Amino acid sequence: MSSSVQRKRIRKSPEARRAEIVDTAAAVALSEGLECLTLRRIADELDVRPGLISHYFPSVEDLVAEAFGTAAGAELEVLLPLGSDGSAGDGSAGDGSAAAARLTRFFARTSGEAYDAVSRLWINARHLSRYRPVLRDRVAEQEGAWRGRLEGVIREGAERGEFRTEDPYVTAIQILVVLDGLGAHANTEDRGRPEAVTRMAVTTAERELGLPRGALTGDA
Numbered sequence: 001m002s003s004s005v006q007r008k009r010i011r012k013s014p015e016a017r018r019a020e021i022v023d024t025a026a027a028v029a030l031s032e033g034l035e036c037l038t039l040r041r042i043a044d045e046l047d048v049r050p051g052l053i054s055h056y057f058p059s060v061e062d063l064v065a066e067a068f069g070t071a072a073g074a075e076l077e078v079l080l081p082l083g084s085d086g087s088a089g090d091g092s093a094g095d096g097s098a099a100a101a102r103l104t105r106f107f108a109r110t111s112g113e114a115y116d117a118v119s120r121l122w123i124n125a126r127h128l129s130r131y132r133p134v135l136r137d138r139v140a141e142q143e144g145a146w147r148g149r150l151e152g153v154i155r156e157g158a159e160r161g162e163f164r165t166e167d168p169y170v171t172a173i174q175i176l177v178v179l180d181g182l183g184a185h186a187n188t189e190d191r192g193r194p195e196a197v198t199r200m201a202v203t204t205a206e207r208e209l210g211l212p213r214g215a216l217t218g219d220a
Contacts, residue, residue, distance in 0.1 A: 018056045020046065025067035026074070030117045034124050034135075037064050065138040068125045072142040075118045079109050080149045099157025104216045106150075107202045110179055119183030147172050154209065164210030171208045178204050 012020070024045050025037055039060055043050040057063040080102065109115065129136035151172035157163040165171045178201040196203075202216050 014056075017052075021053060021056055021063070022066050022070050025063055026071040029064075029067045029124075030071050030121055033120070034064050034068060034128055037067055039063070059134075061132055061134045064128075064132065065134045068121065068135060069138045069142060071121055072118070072125075073145065076142075076146055076149060079106050080153060082149075098162060099153050099160065100162050100211070100215065102153050103157070103205060104218060106153075107205070107216055110201065111198060115183070122180070123184060147176060150175060157209070165208055171205070174208060175201055175205050 021042060025042050028036055028041065028045065037060065039053040039057065040050045042063070043053045046053075053063070057066070125135060125139050129139045147169075151168045154163060154165060154168040154171055158165055158168055182197075182201060199217075203213070205211075206213060206215055
């Protein structure tokens with residue numbers, strides 16, 4: 001009698017399987033690009049048959065859009081997490097912490113090579129969305145989420161007297177436009193930028209929020 005015990009394959013719930021597929025696709029999108037997402041590629045990554053992937057995503061366009069939305073949404077939760085009370089804080093101290101402190105962390109996390117993968121993903125998604133309406137809708141959804149989250153932090157700071165701004169919505173857009181402009185060079189930039197350029201996003205924020213230079217970098 002054989003002493004070996006055959007392992008039983010664990011059947012995952014439909015929710016768990018779908019989440020696994022999406023998370024895997026999001027990882028591939030971040031590391032290699034949305035063009036690399038195919039049903040077969042994700043099936044190979046998970047060591048399953050392509051038919052299983054198509055069961056959850058009959059169209060690869062839906063998988064591409066879901067992968068982008070998941071990756072972009074996860075990054076937003078790292079950059080500007082919601083507080084435990086649903087506010088724009090990070091939940092580290094009840095309702096989060098001072099809005100200026102949250103923005104300081106935000107700008108620290110959106111500079112350097114660690115943010116390049118996300119910048120490339122946004123460049124990639126915006127280019128492909130010209131031809132892919134499902135992805136275009138998801139890009140617009142994420143743009144709204146990022147804009148809304150940043151506006152929320154700015155609005156909270158203005159209400160507490162930390163910032164001075166006539167329109168938190170406009171200020172949020174201005175900051176994101178500068179970040180997008182800097183991120184557009186993620187594929188080619190050699191990190192030889194002058195400091196005045198690397199600080200453009202935080203400089204814009206400090207100016208528009210009535211803060212002294214260095215207030216959002218800890219150098220004030």
